[in-house]
Amino acid sequence: MTATDVPGLPADADPDRPEPGGEGDHGTPAEPRFDGHRGRWVGASIPRHEDPRLLTGRGRFVDDIALTGMLHAGFVRATVAHARVTELDLSAVREVPGVVAAYDAADLALGDIVAILDRPAEEFTPTAMPVLARDKVRFVGEPVALVVARDPYAVEDGIEAARVSYDVLEAVNSSDGALAEGAPVVHDEAPDNVLLDVSMFDTPGVDEAFADAGGCVVEVETRSGRQNALPLETRGAVASWDARDDQLLVQTTTQVPHQVRTMVARCLGVPERTVRVTVPDMGGGFGQKCVVGREEIAVAAAAQRLHRPVKWIEDRREALTAGFLAREQHYRTRAAFDGDGHITALDVDIVCDMGAYSCYPFTAGIEPLMASAEMPSVYRVPAYRVRGRAITSNKAPTAPYRGVSRPQYVVAIERVMERAARALGLDPVEVRRRNVITQFPYTGVNGVTYDPGTYRESLDLAEAILRDEGWYDERDRAAAAGRHLGIGYCCFSERTGYGSEAFAKRKMTVVPGFDLSEIRMDTTGAVVVTSGTMNHGQSHETTFAQIVADRLGIDTARVKLRQGDTERIAYGWGTFASRSVTIGGSAVALASERLGELLCRIAAHLLETRPENVALDGDGGVVQLDDPDRRLSYSDIADVAYLRSHLLPKDVEPTLTATASFDVPGDGTFSNATHAVVVEADAGTGQIRILRYACVEDCGVVIHPQVVEGQCRGGIAQGIAGALFEEVTYDAQGEPSAASFIDYLVPTATEIPDISIAHLETPCAFTANGAKGAGEGGTIGAPAAVLNAVNDALRDTGVELDTTPIHPATVLDALEGRP
């Protein structure tokens, strides 16, 4: 389906649409932007611009940076989860050969990292994250002191020489524990350990719907384990003082360079001008690097004091225990269905264990707020009540990991659909079909307006793929032979490209949204384009070049993207929430168009014709429309713009530069997909093997099919990891279980199956390229699809599994009839 197949529905076309003026009313509709423009490059899987350097070992990652006189840094970290620091003695550290300096919180005297929401005190409690712990530590791995030495080996020696004594307190190691009567208090500001408690919706009719549920009422309790986003490159930073620029240069692995600049400046108490943040090649991020890390700031402070470059590279143990984690959530979901299998109400209680601190800029509210706002998912839910809480515990803090709560609320609602299907004796796909949104734009009970998508179509196609391939027959044959095959689905959408309007509804005081681009053409007609987004594996250098090349009619080889430099890009919100191609790509397209207009104006003047009589010729030049023999190449025009500017029209300034900003209006744009999975549960080991994985996705106009498929597959692999393998657990003392890859089970090539991907395309009407975000969807769909398939495989056992990761022992217990 394309947007043209969905004629603008009257606003009242959907009976479930809430009244105008309520939470669901968004004022003026979004200005349509996508003009159907497609050219030679968009849609082609061209060779990636990033590949040659990365394949030959010539990338430049943060640990590849070596500066003259560079020192190395590492952290003395808390060895206990919750304690008062009674003594911190660094004198022996300073005696270790090679150690140059050792600092504690008092030595550095830095401001704290504070992230706040614009919400009343009964909803949100602000807490501070000090750069180095002051008198209390709140999780194992918390940085307590900074050691700087001549080489990394001496840093380790120095760390070992630190003397820290603790008065150990009882640890909060679970959300239930945090909420229990008399629980230890993690932050004095939050005596109940609740950092956020928001009842975002309680629409009319919830209780009535449960009272007269003609079909069934289902209740399901779902939980997900704490996960590490786990970029293969750990975090790291190199900070150096540049006396000539009067500036601290922080080269760091971040998805949000401008936000790091802001926080470095604030914590150090210096003007933002004196901080420059640049980002080298990055070995993944997945959200873990879209918050400001305290280590980045500590290293910057050390470089500022020592006037020497200082490098910090996180080791894997630190990354696993002290890096930002995510996803430990608990949902109690009730849903009412009528006799026809239509959901009539949803009532949800969400508790997210956000760990010891609130992250900047998103705050500890990010997970529960995301889940509360989006929970009705792709279904027409007429009545909705939700309470979302963020609790604090003595665990490593959290950051918004790829998908942010969607993998979890999608599990909750997809488990609801499966249970309703069983209760009503319906096929699970059929229940979804009866509830899925089919008319767009649709404004849900959550006040969110969903732009057109292929929810129903993706579901139908995914089911058809498994049926046509004979998996339903295979499942029956397997059952007859005593084997346990199961089929599972997950149908979901994902809001991508949140603009400032959408983020403002979350009541952040720091409201992300827009992005900027500047494009500059040189005298040879080649262009450099900037973006405030931050590539960390998503291929921006290639896809943004495709967008520019089409708008200007030049070869992609003539387009170079620059990003990750706060000096070169006035401002940007970086890369997260699948915003890069939707927002950054739109800004790039608009800047290119403006440059094209400028080229035309100058060309018309030089050709001595009216501006309406010229146009870009799609081949690196401007042509006179009534006499196509008269043409100027871009280098002809650039020659005048730079080198013979006396020939320019009077009202045109020299040089060929254009800038643009873009912000997605309204509620943003929704990508969607259905995942269909076939698994087999091994009766001997309880292991789950994935036999077939099919993804049907719709992210609007696809800029680079191979890249989109790569995002899907990689995302699905991380979703499978969450469904079956990865979890950081903590013991009663708050000690994390996983300090190495021996304990934290990252799936390898033998655990991740081949995945087929089918594309549907519903162009987004209000991004410049018709694209919707594609970075997170895979991760969102996989846990629910796998969990549903496993439950189907266990359908004869009477057991329902609702917790991820699914442990083989649990499967074995189910198969062997143990409760």
Added chain:
Amino acid sequence: MNDPHLLTLHVNGEEHEVVVEPRRTLADVLRHDLRLTGTHVGCEHGVCGACTVLLDDAPTRACLVFAVQAEGADVRTVESLGGEHGALSDLQQAFSDHHGLQCGFCTPGFLMLAEGVLAEQPDASREDIREALSANLCRCTGYQTIVDAVCATAQARREATA
């Protein structure tokens, strides 16, 4: 420095003399002393394989080997692949063609692992290759396209020698 050693390393066909502490890993010497930063470090405990180099043709975790242990061996790193002026080898080209890399952090390790596997088992099936590649971690791709790239190279090399 504790007990420094002077050693000669043969890396990518060149001889290098370096002074190192006995505890200094081969990965650190390659990256920080020889500035061959294509070899990456993702865990320092022998699991992720980002540091994989060929040591006398065998894929080896450079984070688990002390530099002093590599003396006398032939060390090959990602920088040795490919031709003049940055030309890509067949395997590197296949990685690009199949989108076998996203962030590229794991890529040098996978390339060196794959070179070892292809040399050792030129007739490897897709499942053999998948099994062999399960020695290394990639967080971005989901592996399928890496397996595709290595299978395509195996096939092309078989055809070239047939």
